[in-house]
Amino acid sequence: MHKxxxxxxxGGVGKTATSALVVRALLDAGEESLLAIDADPNLNFDAALGLKATEFVGCIREEALDRQDDLPAGMTKTEFLTYRAQEALLETDRFDFLAMGRPEGPGCYCYANNVLRHAIDSLAKGYDYLVVDCEAGLEHFSRRTTGDIDVLFVLTDSSLRSADTVFRVMDLVEDLKTHVGKTLVVVTRSDDIPAPILQRAAEHNIEIAGAIPNDPEVRALDDSGQALLNVSDMSTALQAVKGLLGKAGVLKAALV
Ligand SMILES: Nc1ncnc2c1ncn2[C@@H]1O[C@H](COP(=O)(O)OP(=O)(O)OP(=O)(O)O)[C@@H](O)[C@H]1O
Ligand SMILES: [Mg+2]
Incomplete structure (x- = not known):
């Protein structure tokens, strides 16, 4: 089973940068059966990984809907969507990438979503790891387009307002049908966990898993449009992400 x-x-707390660092950490640990998914309609996980997505699962979904009565002979809708999701896959030497693309338009696409989820589930079966860069909020999880989650990183910056959003997300996680294994609340772009956040977390009975430092290398790569995947081994943010993955039981302690 994949993880x-x-x-x-x-928005803007560092989801995409952290997602790219998670991919890098897994690659450094020798994990190569890896599917990176951009579930944010604003699409920039591809660039962070040094790729350019041209096909989007969201568009496939709409195309499949448009072609309800016109599917290739002998193909069920699920088979068609699985086939098209496979076509949208970007393959590299070390990992694969899939972009979800556009979010829901008006109208009810529940059936299509359900079918799409099966298509992605069946595609995901071929991998050991899925790394999903999500849009702000948990809509994708409540729509269940991404399936169950083993490790959920919930990021906040060091402001109390951002942390409060996090605590709301945590309440949502409880209510979701999507199963979440471990949740790691992490403060980004900060060397430590600010005291007011620690205090508020304690009030909510929430543990803060750690902090990802403000790493000038990450910022410099991003600002110059280079892939964050290529940070140096010395990157303090990369080190922190490795530590967090170790804490979540994803990476063996020896590799951290
Ligand atoms: N650990 C870090 N150190 C330094 N800069 C960082 C770090 N993490 C993210 N950043 C910078 O913060 C900015 C926002 O990061 P990013 O794009 O990853 O956020 P996001 O949550 O994915 O945003 P959006 O909600 O728009 O998708 C970027 O300029 C990025 O380079
Ligand atoms: Mg992003």
Missing amino acids: TIAITGK
Whole structure:
């Protein structure tokens, strides 16, 4: 069974950067059966990984809907969607990438979503790890387009307002049908966990798993449009992500 690691949090907290560092950490640990999924309609996980997505699962979904009565002979809708999701897959030497693309339009696409989830589930079966860069919020999980999650990173910056959003997300996780194994609440772009956040977390009975430092190398690569996947081994943010994956039981302690 594959492990799904999903990264969520408010807009701009560092979801995409952290997702790219999770991919890098897994690659450094010698894991190569890896599918990276961009579940954010604003699409930038591809660039963070040094790729350019041209096919999107969301568009496939709409195309499949448009072609309800016109599917290739002998193909069920599930088979068609699995086939098209496979076509949208970007393959590299070390990992594969899939972009979800557009979110829901108006109208009820529940059936299509359900079918799409099966298509992605069957595609995911071929991998050991799924790393999902999520849009802000948990809509994808409540729509269940990404399936169950083994490790959910919920990111906050060091402001109390961002942390409060996190605590709301945590309440949501409880209510979701999506099964979540471990949840790691992490403060990003900060060397430590600010005292007001620790205090608020304690009030909510929530543990903060750690912090990812503000790493000038990450910022510099991002600002110059280079792949974050290529941070140096010395990157403090990469080290922190490795530590967190170790804490979550994803990476063996020896590799951290
Ligand atoms: N650990 C870090 N150290 C330094 N800069 C960082 C770090 N993490 C993220 N950043 C920077 O913060 C900015 C926002 O990061 P990112 O794009 O990953 O956030 P996001 O949560 O994915 O945003 P969005 O909600 O728009 O998708 C980027 O400029 C990125 O380079
Ligand atoms: Mg992003």
